[in-house]
Amino acid sequence: MIPIHSVTSDEYPNQETNPINSHEHRPDKPEEACGVFGIYAPEADVAKMTYFGLYALQHRGQESAGIATFEGATVHLHKDMGLVSQVFNEAVLEHLQGNLAIGHTRYSTTGSSRKDNAQPAVVETRLGSLALAHNGNLVNTLQLREELVKTNVSLVTTTDSEMIAFAIAEAVNAGADWLEGSIQAFHRCEGAFSLVLGTPAGVMGVRDPNGIRPLVIGTLPGNPIRYVLASETCGLDIIGAEYLRDVEPGELVWITEAGLASYHWSQKPERKLCIFEMIYFARPDSIMHNESLYTYRMRLGRRIAAESAVDADIVFGVPDSGIPAAIGFSQASGVPYAEGLIKNRYVGRTFIQPTQSMRETGIRMKLNPLKDVLVGKRVIIVDDSIVRGTTSRKLVKALREAGATEVHMRISSPPVTHPCFYGIDTDSQDHLIAATKSVAEIAAQLEVDSLAYLSWEGMLEATQEDTNSFCSACFTGDYPVAIPEQVKRSKLILEKVVV
Numbered sequence: 001m002i003p004i005h006s007v008t009s010d011e012y013p014n015q016e017t018n019p020i021n022s023h024e025h026r027p028d029k030p031e032e033a034c035g036v037f038g039i040y041a042p043e044a045d046v047a048k049m050t051y052f053g054l055y056a057l058q059h060r061g062q063e064s065a066g067i068a069t070f071e072g073a074t075v076h077l078h079k080d081m082g083l084v085s086q087v088f089n090e091a092v093l094e095h096l097q098g099n100l101a102i103g104h105t106r107y108s109t110t111g112s113s114r115k116d117n118a119q120p121a122v123v124e125t126r127l128g129s130l131a132l133a134h135n136g137n138l139v140n141t142l143q144l145r146e147e148l149v150k151t152n153v154s155l156v157t158t159t160d161s162e163m164i165a166f167a168i169a170e171a172v173n174a175g176a177d178w179l180e181g182s183i184q185a186f187h188r189c190e191g192a193f194s195l196v197l198g199t200p201a202g203v204m205g206v207r208d209p210n211g212i213r214p215l216v217i218g219t220l221p222g223n224p225i226r227y228v229l230a231s232e233t234c235g236l237d238i239i240g241a242e243y244l245r246d247v248e249p250g251e252l253v254w255i256t257e258a259g260l261a262s263y264h265w266s267q268k269p270e271r272k273l274c275i276f277e278m279i280y281f282a283r284p285d286s287i288m289h290n291e292s293l294y295t296y297r298m299r300l301g302r303r304i305a306a307e308s309a310v311d312a313d314i315v316f317g318v319p320d321s322g323i324p325a326a327i328g329f330s331q332a333s334g335v336p337y338a339e340g341l342i343k344n345r346y347v348g349r350t351f352i353q354p355t356q357s358m359r360e361t362g363i364r365m366k367l368n369p370l371k372d373v374l375v376g377k378r379v380i381i382v383d384d385s386i387v388r389g390t391t392s393r394k395l396v397k398a399l400r401e402a403g404a405t406e407v408h409m410r411i412s413s414p415p416v417t418h419p420c421f422y423g424i425d426t427d428s429q430d431h432l433i434a435a436t437k438s439v440a441e442i443a444a445q446l447e448v449d450s451l452a453y454l455s456w457e458g459m460l461e462a463t464q465e466d467t468n469s470f471c472s473a474c475f476t477g478d479y480p481v482a483i484p485e486q487v488k489r490s491k492l493i494l495e496k497v498v499v
């Protein structure tokens with residue numbers, strides 16, 4: 001058997017070390033897993049196009065970024081910690097020659113934040129190198145890991161993504177071609193996986209049988225037509241690619257010189273798109289179900305205005321994600337829309353701790369209240385979700401200090417009561433404020449005059465799609481892919497009590 005080993009970017013020349021180090025933090029917003037991008041276009045500068053695609057997908061992961069290109073059988077790889085604009089420059093991109101490329105922006109969900117865990121993951125097989133970029137999270141990682149270790153695979157990283165690559169390599173080395181080998185491997189994977197894979201022969205795009213994470217196909221104008229894959233349509237727009245369609249749940253698309261071929265590899269596809277992609281994660285200008293998410297989010301705002309009206313002088317959203325829902329709320333309720341908070345767009349994730357006195361001023365590094373808009377006003381503030389509630393509490397305090405006489409909070413999603421196991425960091429259940437507190441108790445903790453969440457029905461009906469075609473497990477605990485007990489215990493307080 002051919003030994004399988006993983007290739008790290010250190011094995012390739014022209015690496016520049018990024019000074020940004022890994023860090024621990026606990027999110028007060030659900031954190032997105034990753035963004036993926038793939039392109040087959042021998043006549044184009046595939047590395048540069050992937051760079052721009054990743055640039056548009058930066059909101060999906062800010063910890064590391066990477067691009068792998070294939071120049072015939074040779075793979076060029078560059079990945080490092082940091083933002084896309086920090087990891088790549090002209091000289092690095094110049095080195096990444098090839099006919100096809102895949103790229104990745106990462107936020108760590110499985111495996112800690114370190115350079116080895118950055119993607120694409122590259123492994124060697126009897127058919128040449130395989131590069132893989134993954135958005136999502138497997139729930140049977142432990143089992144898969146045990147199986148792979150038994151066959152003498154030496155795992156370099158701690159990510160589930162590398163294990164998918166190894167599972168494919170194992171099948172390929174046992175005699176399968178790229179397609180058969182990949183399909184065999186996908187049948188061993190449970191959970192959420194939207195993947196792009198690069199091989200010397202072509203680019204592959206894959207979604208798990210539930211299509212939990214998004215993945216779209218675009219075309220580049222010209223003859224022959226060339227194909228692009230991206231987590232969201234905003235990754236197509238930036239390079240002038242035209243949206244063609246989604247990769248379907250349980251579908252594999254194989255993009256080569258011959259064009260695009262489609263294979264339905266799963267016998268039981270059942271669409272369960274993550275509803276949080278629509279509420280918050282994906283960019284508002286991305287298209288899902290034939291409309292921008294901005295439009296969907298405005299509809300959420302209109303719906304919550306109908307469900308939980310309140311008398312006030314102005315309504316505004318928490319920038320940026322709460323703004324479309326606040327506009328919808330204003331349209332439906334007649335309460336004038338205003339800008340009550342200004343966001344500093346250049347903060348990013350700082351690695352320098354603020355001073356104690358700065359910390360006491362709360363959230364103002366990121367959001368600053370507009371005093372003359374707020375003073376003497378009864379305000380409605382609209383946000384997309386509350387995870388732990390710590391930021392919301394500081395925000396309410398800051399609005400009162402700026403002169404607001406009443407603060408009413410409206411949330412354009414239901415209470416988050418359960419953790420996500422499919423690639424979103426919603427924290428463990430014991431840190432989710434709505435897991436242990438009633439809405440009235442949360443309102444008291446946040447010190448708001450009133451608090452209302454959107455109903456679960458309202459959130460799903462506003463999609464104007466089949467309401468069964470979404471995962472909404474973090475609001476209900478009804479997980480579409482069964483979570484093994486061992487994995488569940490790590491995040492659920494209920495199980496912790498039983499243990």
Ligand code: SF4
Nearest residue numbers: 274420471472473474
């Ligand atoms: S549990 Fe929540 S965040 Fe996770 S995939 Fe389902 S809807 Fe999305």
